[in-house]
Amino acid sequence: MSGYGSVKNVGPNAQDHFTTTQARLKQIQSQLDTAVRSGKLKNKVCIITGVGSLKGIGRTSAILFAHEGAKHLYLLDYDPTNLENLKSTIESKYPDVKVTVQQADAADEAAIKGVCEQALREEGRLDVFFANAGIASRDTLQNTTAETFMNSMRVNALSCFLAVKHASVAMLKVNPSRGKDTSRGSIILTASVAGLRSGAGTVDYSASKAAVNSIAQTSTYQLQKTDIRVNSICPGLIETGMTGPTFEYARERGTESRIGQLNPMGRYAVPEEIANAALFLASDDSSYVNGQNFAVDGGVLQWFRFTLPELDHRLVTLKKVHKNWTRVIQMFTKLQDEKAVRDAAAAAAVGALIRRTESTSPNKLQSPSTPR
Ligand SMILES: NC(=O)c1ccc[n+]([C@@H]2O[C@H](COP(=O)([O-])OP(=O)(O)OC[C@H]3O[C@@H](n4cnc5c(N)ncnc54)[C@H](O)[C@@H]3O)[C@@H](O)[C@H]2O)c1
Numbered sequence: 001m002s003g004y005g006s007v008k009n010v011g012p013n014a015q016d017h018f019t020t021t022q023a024r025l026k027q028i029q030s031q032l033d034t035a036v037r038s039g040k041l042k043n044k045v046c047i048i049t050g051v052g053s054l055k056g057i058g059r060t061s062a063i064l065f066a067h068e069g070a071k072h073l074y075l076l077d078y079d080p081t082n083l084e085n086l087k088s089t090i091e092s093k094y095p096d097v098k099v100t101v102q103q104a105d106a107a108d109e110a111a112i113k114g115v116c117e118q119a120l121r122e123e124g125r126l127d128v129f130f131a132n133a134g135i136a137s138r139d140t141l142q143n144t145t146a147e148t149f150m151n152s153m154r155v156n157a158l159s160c161f162l163a164v165k166h167a168s169v170a171m172l173k174v175n176p177s178r179g180k181d182t183s184r185g186s187i188i189l190t191a192s193v194a195g196l197r198s199g200a201g202t203v204d205y206s207a208s209k210a211a212v213n214s215i216a217q218t219s220t221y222q223l224q225k226t227d228i229r230v231n232s233i234c235p236g237l238i239e240t241g242m243t244g245p246t247f248e249y250a251r252e253r254g255t256e257s258r259i260g261q262l263n264p265m266g267r268y269a270v271p272e273e274i275a276n277a278a279l280f281l282a283s284d285d286s287s288y289v290n291g292q293n294f295a296v297d298g299g300v301l302q303w304f305r306f307t308l309p310e311l312d313h314r315l316v317t318l319k320k321v322h323k324n325w326t327r328v329i330q331m332f333t334k335l336q337d338e339k340a341v342r343d344a345a346a347a348a349a350v351g352a353l354i355r356r357t358e359s360t361s362p363n364k365l366q367s368p369s370t371p372r
Helices: 003-008 014-029 057-067 083-093 109-123 146-172 203-222 244-253 271-282 308-321 326-336 344-360
Strands: 045-049 072-077 098-103 128-131 185-190 228-235 293-296
Touching (some): 045 057, 045 146, 057 072, 072 083, 072 109, 098 109, 128 146, 185 203, 185 271, 203 228, 203 293, 228 271
Parallel strands (some): 072 098, 128 185, 228 293
8 A cells, every 4th residue: 555545544434533523523512511610701891793693603602701701791793583592592591691682783883883882881891802793605706796795895804893993992991990900802803714725715705804814913013002902713614504504415415424524633613612712812811812813723724734836845855865755755646646636635644744854854954935
C-alpha cells in the first residue's frame, strides 16, 4: 500500500466515525442539562441579535448566557415567531435572569441605537453585544444581482458596524452605582470561515463576512484604552436553521455521514459549540483577547494552510534535503492527481509531514511565501 493509502486509512472507518460523531454531538448538546451554573456572566447586561431561529446560534447562545447568570438579556430578531417561546424557555429555567425580546432589524440604526440606550436606561450599563444576525445567499456569481449583494452587505456587515458603533457608546458609560467603575465591554460579531478563505460561501456572503472580520480588527484601534474588546467568531459548518436544508437533503439521500468529511475532525458542528466560543469572548476569561477573527471550524482552515504551489516548492526542497522521502513524494504524486486533489486527507497529511519536517530541519528549508 502506498504512503498515501496508509495515511488515508488512519482513524475509524466511515460508519464507525459517523456513529461516534452522532454520540459526541448528542453529548455536546445535552451538556447544559447537568452543567453547574458557574456565573461567568454574573451581573452582565447583554444584547444578542438573530435569536429567532429554533436551531440557531443566537437562541442557543441566549440560553447559555442565561445559564451563566447574565443579569438581563435583550434578544432581537426581525422574525418574531419564536421570540416569546425563547423568553418563556429562559424565564422558566432561569428565573433570576431578566429577558426582553424585541422584533427588530439588526441592520436598522434606530433599532440598534435604541436597544443600547434602553439597556443603559433600565440597567445602567451594557456589557456584551453579540451581533449574530445573518443571512446566507445561494446565487452563483453571474446570477447575483446588485440588490442581493447589497442586501448581504446590509444584513451581515452593516449590522455588525452598527453594533460596534452604538454598543461602544453604551459601554463607555461608567456607572459606579451599578458596579461599573470604568468603561468596559465585549462586542462579538458572527463572521464565518467564508470571510477568511474562499470556497465556503457565495461571493456576496463571503465579502460581507470578510467585512465583519475587518470591522472586528479595525474598530479596536478606535476603541483603544477603553477596555472595550471587539472580536469575531468564524464558524465552520454548523447545523442550524440556515444550513438545515443541506442537512435535510443529505438525510433524504442517505448521505448524512458524508457531511463534514472534508474537515480534519470529520464532522460538522452544532450551535452549542459556537455558543461556547461566544461565552468565552463575552466573559472575563477572554479579558486580553481583542481584534481577533476566532475560527471555530474544527481546523478546516489549517487543513488548507498550504496551497498547491507552496506544497510543490516545499516538497522539491525536501527532496533535496531528505533522501528517504519516497513516501512523501508518493503522496504528493497522488495529490497532483485530480481526484486525489479533491481529497483533503491527502493535503492534510502532506501538510502535517512538511510541518513536522520543517520543525526538525528549520535551517535547511525555506518557504517561498509565508503560510497563512
Ligand atoms: N450555520 C452555519 O454553518 C454558519 C457558518 C458560518 C457563519 N454562520 C453565521 O452565524 C450566524 C447565525 O446564523 P445561524 O447559522 O444560527 O442561522 P439561522 O438562520 O438559524 O439564524 C439566523 C437568525 O438571524 C435572524 N435574522 C436574519 N436577518 C436578520 C435581521 N436583519 N435582523 C434581525 N435578525 C435577523 C433570522 O431570523 C434567524 O433567526 C449568521 O451570521 C451566519 O451567517 C453560520
